[in-house]
Amino acid sequence: MVGSDISYLIGRVSLKDRKAFAVLYEKSASKLFGICLRILRDRSEAEEALQDVYVKIWQRADRYVESETNPMAWLAAIARNQAIDLVRARRPVASDIDAAYDIADPLMTPEEAVVLRSEGRRIDGCMETLEPDRALAVRRAYIEGLSYEELAEIHGVPLNTMRTWLRRSLLKLRECMSR
């Protein structure tokens, strides 16, 4: 599956080309279904989510900007958002954007920063700069669409600790990726 093909198909779908839509579905549905199922952990819910995902792709294809986003990443984001919204509706969690917002200390020492500079922009290299349990929490949050509460429980740490872990990890990743 070549990115530019997918990109072209999305362009055609934005012109409401149904044949292109069928081909796009054929090429991407198994991946997006895998995403829905992993996050929702229920086949019939995943199937329902998949329908919503493709209806959204049909409706929003004109918002895809080729130069800004990798096309598969764009499709995957729609699927992840749909599945995560369903999961959050099913297992509600408290609002926490402003909770324990404690990330004001320096991100890394100059030595760390020097090491990072040679790591390049790859997320994999940057993930290795995180402590293993935090890197795992970041990855798990993304792959399984878990909330802070669920992550805290799985990792056996207090909720606030998990928030701090992920927020600091995000800043470290951002800094690392920007080098």
Add this chain to the structure above:
Amino acid sequence: MTAPDKEMRDPRRDEVIAGEYVLGVLSAEDRRNVEARLAKDRQFAAMVNRWEENLSTFNDDYEALQPPPRAYSAIEQRILGAAPPDAAFSGKVAGGFWNSLALWRSLALASLVTSIGLALSMSTLLAPRPMSGGRLVADLAGENATINLVARYDEANGALRITPVAAGKEKEKSLELWLVEDGKSPVSLGVLPQTGEGELAVPAVMRGRLVQGAVLAVSVEPFGGSPTGAVTGPVIASGAARFD
């Protein structure tokens, strides 16, 4: 370092929230708040976009799994309501053109009035009294429509030609016709005459490319056509060519 001031843009805090949104750890309520902000804050939207791109490497962890065939039928049913099946050159519509109910509704009254006028003049005025040079023309306009139709009557052979032209003040916009081929950038076939007069002559070099399956699309461009040679305005209609 000072504590984040909520009234000021705090890039670190925004980066974290954008990242949290993409990771998926936020509550439903916070997700809605983030999305509301995405719609009006481009800088913030760029942060979210960047996280999506950066973290998309993790997508490799998702196993592909074939959904049951009924899933596609259900999707097709749901989008069917939004677009009719292919028809020769009438094609499908982005934002409303040939198949747009709103457009046809808004045009209906104008065209009804105009066609009555035309019918009258043709039957009673034109037939007995040959036109001296001028041609009968009617501009069919609808409120808020992207296009108008120009009807030109050729008294010599009784043909009434209806041509779409860009709506709006004269000399403001043009409709440009494009040929879209698989995997290539759209190529201009020309600008639809704003007067509604004449046809588009397909350039000789392009003729071999106008084949079954080629897509024709119409976009709204600055007057005179796209200044760049590429589509710059909204595509208001498109459709694949086939033999009828």
